[in-house]
Amino acid sequence: MAEFDRFAGDYRSVLDGAVGSAHYYARAKALAAVTQLGADFAGKVLDYGCGVGLLAAALLELVPRVQLTGFDVSAPCLHSIGEPLRSAATWSSEPTQLADCYDLIIISNVLHHVVPADRDMVLGELANRLKPGGKLLVFEHNPLNPLTRWVVAHCAFDDDAVLLWPRETQARLRTAGLHSQGCDYLAFFPQRLARLQPTERHLAGLPLGAQYMAVGHKP
Numbered sequence: 604m605a606e607f608d609r610f611a612g613d614y615r616s617v618l619d620g621a622v623g624s625a626h627y628y629a630r631a632k633a634l635a636a637v638t639q640l641g642a643d644f645a646g647k648v649l650d651y652g653c654g655v656g657l658l659a660a661a662l663l664e665l666v667p668r669v670q671l672t673g674f675d676v677s678a679p680c681l682h683s684i685g686e687p688l689r690s691a692a693t694w695s696s697e698p699t700q701l702a703d704c705y706d707l708i709i710i711s712n713v714l715h716h717v718v719p720a721d722r723d724m725v726l727g728e729l730a731n732r733l734k735p736g737g738k739l740l741v742f743e744h745n746p747l748n749p750l751t752r753w754v755v756a757h758c759a760f761d762d763d764a765v766l767l768w769p770r771e772t773q774a775r776l777r778t779a780g781l782h783s784q785g786c787d788y789l790a791f792f793p794q795r796l797a798r799l800q801p802t803e804r805h806l807a808g809l810p811l812g813a814q815y816m817a818v819g820h821k822p
């Protein structure tokens with residue numbers, strides 16, 4: 604049984620309880636991903652460790668032509684995905700069904716659930732599934748943000764979490780054979796300040812956001 608199987612039915616409500624609005628923070632990550640894709644992007648994207656598809660849904664709202672595959676080790680999480688999202692993408696918990704030619708792969712808030720000894724292997728496998736010129740986007744909790752650390756310490760999902768400092772994530776991207784293209788910070792504003800969310804990309808260099816996005820580029 605995968606760790607997240609037990610949260611498949613109430614994933615969103617657990618996250619809503621922890622951070623206020625799961626959808627709002629998924630949108631913050633999707634907006635950051637769009638800076639790497641462009642809104643007209645129509646290529647192949649893998650959302651690795653997609654959970655119940657919150658980020659996938661936010662991404663499809665912003666980049667509707669994208670060809671999206673969601674993968675997760677938790678089949679019950681995938682089974683909980685309803686229409687219209689189910690039909691808008693391909694979903695799998697079987698690694699052999701994945702392609703090896705993605706334009707972009709997103710791994711969002713997964714690596715802190717992977718034991719450190721296995722992280723290079725996971726990123727290496729994802730790097731192998733990218734086309735030359737493709738990008739790997741790693742979203743992670745920002746350990747520098749005290750509110751993030753508080754949320755992680757109190758969230759039912761995160762009993763096993765070992766957070767990654769941006770420097771670790773960037774070093775692991777390089778170990779996977781990718782050019783590390785730096786790190787953008789995001790999720791600066793709580794939902795009550797949602798009107799400020801579109802301005803976040805101007806703050807991306809400030810290491811204060813609740814999350815960060817590290818970018819690896821395959822030569």
Ligand SMILES: C[S@@+](CC[C@H](N)C(=O)[O-])C[C@H]1O[C@@H](n2cnc3c(N)ncnc32)[C@H](O)[C@@H]1O
Binds near residue numbers: 711713717725
């Ligand atoms: C905190 S959730 C993140 C879900 C989603 N990516 C998001 O950003 O909302 C972590 C997810 O990673 C999945 N996961 C954990 N280890 C994994 C692995 N080695 N391979 C693929 N998925 C994994 C879990 O099943 C869970 O659905």
